[in-house]
Amino acid sequence: MMLECKDLTKWYGGKKAVDDLTLYLEKGKIYGLLGENGSGKTTWMKMVAGLTKPSRGEILYEGEKLNYRHRAKIAYMATEPFFYSFMNIGDVGEYYEDFFEDFDGKRYAELIVKLGLSREMKVKDLSSGMGAKLKLAATLSRKAELVLLDEPLNGIDYKAREEIINLVLEEADENNTFVISTHLLEEVESFVEYGIFIRDGKLLEKVNLESERMKTGRSLADIYLDIM
Numbered sequence: 001m002m003l004e005c006k007d008l009t010k011w012y013g014g015k016k017a018v019d020d021l022t023l024y025l026e027k028g029k030i031y032g033l034l035g036e037n038g039s040g041k042t043t044w045m046k047m048v049a050g051l052t053k054p055s056r057g058e059i060l061y062e063g064e065k066l067n068y069r070h071r072a073k074i075a076y077m078a079t080e081p082f083f084y085s086f087m088n089i090g091d092v093g094e095y096y097e098d099f100f101e102d103f104d105g106k107r108y109a110e111l112i113v114k115l116g117l118s119r120e121m122k123v124k125d126l127s128s129g130m131g132a133k134l135k136l137a138a139t140l141s142r143k144a145e146l147v148l149l150d151e152p153l154n155g156i157d158y159k160a161r162e163e164i165i166n167l168v169l170e171e172a173d174e175n176n177t178f179v180i181s182t183h184l185l186e187e188v189e190s191f192v193e194y195g196i197f198i199r200d201g202k203l204l205e206k207v208n209l210e211s212e213r214m215k216t217g218r219s220l221a222d223i224y225l226d227i228m
């Protein structure tokens, strides 16, 4: 098993953001992390990425208790933009290169071109779609084994969403695992293999969407509404 979360709980003051969540992820799969606003998706991702500590429970990465060495294998893309506005796209690449050992500058350059961006563009002048593409290019230029994308399609127009999804599909293979949190069920239903449904920080169900599709033909939105 690539990732095991056992009885994970996270309190923020008096608020339980993640509640006794036990979940296993396999290598080579694409997971959709689905749940209403405030259900604990971001909190779970941040714990797995090592950015915030669980209050209780444990996370195992390939059988070993999650530690700083695993951080190099896990890429987390936050919802909010995280580049300094004075940078241009070339600077963002250099910043990442300094920060992450596995960052591949050549690959970053290729992805930038592929997504219709250029090194000279200033971060402060980018539209939200361009900003989303830049975040994704920077994230996918690391050769991470576990890629956590927190709402990568939010506020992005249809064409840019397609480009982002295509890039994820090109990247996903048997050696990595993607977890994508999203509210855009129709956009992801054609390629997400498992749905992880959470509510109030609790795991409601993990559904094999491919077999569900074959068995019942129900749409992801129908499955979602049934489970929630």
Ligand SMILES: Nc1ncnc2c1ncn2[C@@H]1O[C@H](COP(=O)(O)OP(=O)(O)OP(=O)(O)O)[C@@H](O)[C@H]1O
Pocket (backbone or CB within 6 Å): 012, 013, 015, 016, 017, 035, 036, 037, 038, 039, 040, 041, 042, 043, 044
């Ligand atoms: N740093 C924090 N301090 C206090 N409470 C927090 C903090 N981060 C999250 N929470 C609370 O924890 C709960 C879970 O939030 P989280 O951001 O994980 O949900 P989410 O499923 O990602 O939501 P959304 O779909 O709106 O992004 C919410 O009630 C939120 O208000």
